[in-house]
Amino acid sequence: MTDMQPKKMIILDILDILRKHTDENHRLSQQQIQNLMESEYGMKVDRKTVRRNLSKLMEYGFNIKYRGSDNEDDAIIRNSKNREETILTDWYYEHEFTNGELRLLIDSVLLADGLSKRYRIGLIKRLEGLSSKYFRSEISKIDMDIYGKVLNSEIFMTLENIGSAIADGRQISFHYCDCGLNGKLKFRLGSSGKKKQYIVNPYQVISQNGHSYLICNLPQYDDLTHFRIDRIKDSQVFDEPAKSLRMLKGFETGIRLSEYIKSHPNLWSGEPVHITFQCKQYMMNDVADSFVTDLRIEELPDDMMKVHVYASESSMLHWAIQFADAVEVLSPQSLRDQIAETLRNAIKKYGS
Numbered sequence: 001m002t003d004m005q006p007k008k009m010i011i012l013d014i015l016d017i018l019r020k021h022t023d024e025n026h027r028l029s030q031q032q033i034q035n036l037m038e039s040e041y042g043m044k045v046d047r048k049t050v051r052r053n054l055s056k057l058m059e060y061g062f063n064i065k066y067r068g069s070d071n072e073d074d075a076i077i078r079n080s081k082n083r084e085e086t087i088l089t090d091w092y093y094e095h096e097f098t099n100g101e102l103r104l105l106i107d108s109v110l111l112a113d114g115l116s117k118r119y120r121i122g123l124i125k126r127l128e129g130l131s132s133k134y135f136r137s138e139i140s141k142i143d144m145d146i147y148g149k150v151l152n153s154e155i156f157m158t159l160e161n162i163g164s165a166i167a168d169g170r171q172i173s174f175h176y177c178d179c180g181l182n183g184k185l186k187f188r189l190g191s192s193g194k195k196k197q198y199i200v201n202p203y204q205v206i207s208q209n210g211h212s213y214l215i216c217n218l219p220q221y222d223d224l225t226h227f228r229i230d231r232i233k234d235s236q237v238f239d240e241p242a243k244s245l246r247m248l249k250g251f252e253t254g255i256r257l258s259e260y261i262k263s264h265p266n267l268w269s270g271e272p273v274h275i276t277f278q279c280k281q282y283m284m285n286d287v288a289d290s291f292v293t294d295l296r297i298e299e300l301p302d303d304m305m306k307v308h309v310y311a312s313e314s315s316m317l318h319w320a321i322q323f324a325d326a327v328e329v330l331s332p333q334s335l336r337d338q339i340a341e342t343l344r345n346a347i348k349k350y351g352s
Contacts, residue, residue: 011053013041015062015093022092023132027067029089030054054091063094095131102127102135110142113211113230114155152177152185152230161235162214165202171219171242173199174235176227185231195234198227201242205229206261215260222249224260270312277320277329278306290319306330313338 017036022028028036030050037043037050058064067090068074097105109115109123128135152158158174165172175195177185190196200216203224207213212229245251250271279287281303287295291309298306309316313335320327320339329336 009041010037010043010045010049011056013037013043014050014053015057018057018064018091018093019095020133023095023134024065024092026132026134027090027092030091033091051088054088063096064091065094066091093132097130099131099135102131113228114152116153152233154233154235155230158229158232158235159205161237162202162205162229165237165242166204168237169242171199171238171240172202172216172235173197173238174227174232177231177233179231185233187233199238199240200225200227203242203245208261217243217245217248219243222247224248270314272310272312273332274308275311275313275316275329275335276306276308276331277316277327278304279323279327281305283323283326286323317342 066088176188180186187195202216204215213226296308
């Protein structure tokens with residue numbers, strides 16, 4: 001390294017020290033920055049050099065803070081001859097993400113579909129690098145093996161293509177897979193025995209039941225459907241413009257997709273209808289988790305409650321079966337009949 005190169009690097013070295021060693025709860029004086037410059041970079045710099053480069057970093061727009069920069073009452077004031085002088089100390093870097101926000105992102109990495117153990121660890125370490133050395137996600141205490149094996153390594157390319165297609169208002173094509181008996185993905189085949197190609201109008205990516213889904217429309221129909229993103233392969237963005245959501249049945253007035261999700265718990269399809277059911281009040285958490293907050297509750301005697309929701313009958317059928325011993329659907333009658341028939345068939349299988 002030449003003699004001139006380290007001097008040009010001083011400002012970057014100081015920035016690196018602040019990013020690595022400081023946050024709002026861990027601050028450095030100019031003297032401590034000088035000491036770290038010498039111990040970590042072998043550079044002896046004077047106080048004026050440190051102060052000048054700190055000022056340049058702030059001038060260039062970096063999130064450099066010091067005591068009193070946000071609140072003058074916290075500043076240290078020293079009387080110097082005939083004037084007051086503010087002591088600039090307790091320097092720190094205000095990181096782009098709080099530790100709580102980073103932990104939220106790390107949790108998202110842990111729950112994401114299709115990532116290998118090695119990739120999860122690498123991505124989490126990069127997220128840790130967005131904070132100071134004092135931030136630790138405790139990844140060493142996490143059993144990474146419980147997050148499943150990689151079934152589809154194309155998931156990032158798939159997400160990129162879906163994002164581009166949605167942003168540009170274009171259709172997207174792909175092959176879709178099902179889980180085989182050996183636990184591996186197998187391509188869904190068409191009537192010809194070849195891989196079935198899907199061409200869809202994409203609208204939104206959502207997370208439901210621990211998985212990511214593409215909410216979209218098959219051009220030959222006028223309703224919505226969905227595909228699990230980690231089961232999509234060979235995706236390609238088409239030049240063909242996507243059909244507007246307003247052209248679909250039930251979305252003519254621009255109803256938000258969030259309304260669709262609320263009325264289709266577990267993403268079962270079907271036309272939403274008014275459904276009432278009763279159950280014990282202790283089930284309120286399960287009800288709220290499944291139907292969000294778009295519901296109406298009537299309190300009944302004996303710690304019971306009556307719930308009014310708008311949902312598709314198929315989604316409600318499967319939800320009610322999960323809680324068959326605690327939930328009674330009151331209306332519509334057609335749904336009561338479907339549930340009764342399903343339970344009768346189950347009794348035939350399990351009855352003695």
